[in-house]
Amino acid sequence: MDLYEYQGKELFSRYGIAVSEGRLATSPEEARAAAEELGGPVVVKAQVLTGGRGKAGGIKLAEGPDEAQASARHILGLDIRGHVVRRLWIERASDIAREYYLSITFDRGEKKALLMFTTEGGIDIEEVAATKPEALVRLHVDPLEGFQPWQARRLVYGGAVDDAGEQKQIADIVGRLYQAFVDCDAMLCEINPLIVTPEGEVRALDSKFTVDDNALFRHADIAEMRDPESYPREERAAREKGVTYVKLDGEVGILGNGAGLVMSTLDVIALAGGRPANFCDLGGGGDAEGVVDALEVITADPQVKSILFNIFGGITRCDEVARGILTALDRMTIAHPIVVRLDGTNAEEGRRLLTEAAPPNLHVEPTMLDAARKAVELAR
Numbered sequence: 138m139d140l141y142e143y144q145g146k147e148l149f150s151r152y153g154i155a156v157s158e159g160r161l162a163t164s165p166e167e168a169r170a171a172a173e174e175l176g177g178p179v180v181v182k183a184q185v186l187t188g189g190r191g192k193a194g195g196i197k198l199a200e201g202p203d204e205a206q207a208s209a210r211h212i213l214g215l216d217i218r219g220h221v222v223r224r225l226w227i228e229r230a231s232d233i234a235r236e237y238y239l240s241i242t243f244d245r246g247e248k249k250a251l252l253m254f255t256t257e258g259g260i261d262i263e264e265v266a267a268t269k270p271e272a273l274v275r276l277h278v279d280p281l282e283g284f285q286p287w288q289a290r291r292l293v294y295g296g297a298v299d300d301a302g303e304q305k306q307i308a309d310i311v312g313r314l315y316q317a318f319v320d321c322d323a324m325l326c327e328i329n330p331l332i333v334t335p336e337g338e339v340r341a342l343d344s345k346f347t348v349d350d351n352a353l354f355r356h357a358d359i360a361e362m363r364d365p366e367s368y369p370r371e372e373r374a375a376r377e378k379g380v381t382y383v384k385l386d387g388e389v390g391i392l393g394n395g396a397g398l399v400m401s402t403l404d405v406i407a408l409a410g411g412r413p414a415n416f417c418d419l420g421g422g423g424d425a426e427g428v429v430d431a432l433e434v435i436t437a438d439p440q441v442k443s444i445l446f447n448i449f450g451g452i453t454r455c456d457e458v459a460r461g462i463l464t465a466l467d468r469m470t471i472a473h474p475i476v477v478r479l480d481g482t483n484a485e486e487g488r489r490l491l492t493e494a495a496p497p498n499l500h501v502e503p504t505m506l507d508a509a510r511k512a513v514e515l516a517r
C-alpha cells in the first residue's frame with residue numbers, strides 16, 4: 138500500500154525525522170485557511186500516489202493565502218498520469234541550499250534492506266543511477282545484525298558530504314528511517330529531496346512510503362490511511378468482496394482458481410490472439426457466493442466482451458464449481474458469452490451438469506487452449 142506524501146511525513150515525524158509543518162486541504166478555501174494559519178510563504182502540493190508531481194505542475198510556491206488559494210484551484214482536479222488530485226498538502230515553504238536523496242528499499246535478490254544515498258537529489262534517481270552511478274552509494278543491511286551506525290557514516294562519507302553538521306544529522310536520519318522501515322513493515326521509504334537549508338538544517342521535503350499489504354493486519358493505524366478513492370471502481374468493489382482482482386487492458390474477463398492457473402490463463406489468451414481484460418482469482422473457493430462476487434466485479438468492467446472460467450479441481454471439486462456457476466447464473470443475468478473449462482477432480486461430472494443446465498450463452502470446452510480460443514473468438 139502506497140501512502141500519500143503527507144501520510145509518509147506523519148510517520149517520519151513519529152520517528153523523529155524533521156519535516157516542515159503543514160496542513161491538509163481539499164478545497165481552495167481550506168488551502169487559503171491553511172496558508173493563513175501557517176503564515177508566510179507556503180508550498181501547495183498535490184497529493185497523488187505517483188512521483189514527478191513537480192514537473193507535472195502539481196507543486197506550486199505561494200507567497201501567501203491569496204496565491205495559495207489560486208494555486209489550489211489550479212491543482213485540484215488536475216490529472217497527473219491518471220491520478221486525479223483530490224487532496225492538497227500545504228506546508229511552510231523551505232529555503233533550499235542543497236538537495237540530497239536517501240532511501241531504503243527491500244532488495245529481494247539479496248533478501249536484505251538496501252540503503253541508498255546521493256548528494257545528487259531532487260531529480261529522478263533513475264537518471265543518477267544511469268548517468269552517474271558512482272554518485273549513488275548503496276549499502277545492504279543484514280536483517281540479523283540489524284542497522285549499525287557505521288553504515289550511516291559510510292553512506293555519508295561515500296556520498297562525500299563534507300560538512301560535519303550535515304554528516305551528523307544525515308547519519309541520525311538514516312538510523313531513524315531504518316527504524317521506521319522495519320517497524321512499519323515498509324517495502325520502500327524514500328526521501329527525495331532530503332534538503333539542507335541555508336542555516337544547515339537537514340529536513341525531509343518529500344516522502345514515498347510503501348507498506349507491505351500482507352503486514353497491514355498488524356498496523357491498524359496505517360491500514361486506516363488507505364484512500365479508497367485512489368483505486369479504480371472495480372478494484373474497490375473487489376476489495377470489499379474479498380476477491381483478488383487486477384485490471385488489465387484487453388477484452389476477455391478471466392476467472393480462475395489459484396494465482397498460478399490464472400497467470401497461465403493470461404498467457405494462453407495471448408497465445409490465442411486475444412487480450413485479457415482482467416485477472417480474477419477465486420482462490421480455493423468456487424461456491425455460488427464466490428462466483429457471484431467475482432462475476433459482479435468482472436462484468437462491472439465495460440471493456441469485458443467475453444468471460445473465461447478456467448478451473449482446475451483439486452480440493453475444490455469441479456462439480457461444486459459447476460453448481461456454483463449455475464446458482465450464480467440463476468441469481469444474476471449475464472449477457473456476456475461465458476466459456477468454461479473444467480479439469481481435475483470430478484471434471485466430467487461438472488461438465489455434464491453445465492451442459493445439461495446451462496443457458497445458451499455458456500460454452501463448455503474440454504481444454505485450456507480450446508477454451509481460450511473460444512473466449513477470444515466470442516470477444517470479437
Ligand code: GDP
Pocket residue numbers: 180187188189190191192196229230231232233236259260329330342343344
Ligand atoms: P515530486 O516532484 O513529486 O518529487 O515532489 P517534491 O515534493 O519532491 O517536490 C519537487 C521539487 O519542488 C523539489 O525537488 C523542490 O525543488 C521543489 N520544492 C518542494 N517544496 C519546496 C519548498 O518548500 N521550497 C522550495 N524552494 N522548493 C520546493
Ligand code: MN
Pocket residue numbers: 189329330343
Ligand atoms: Mn520528490
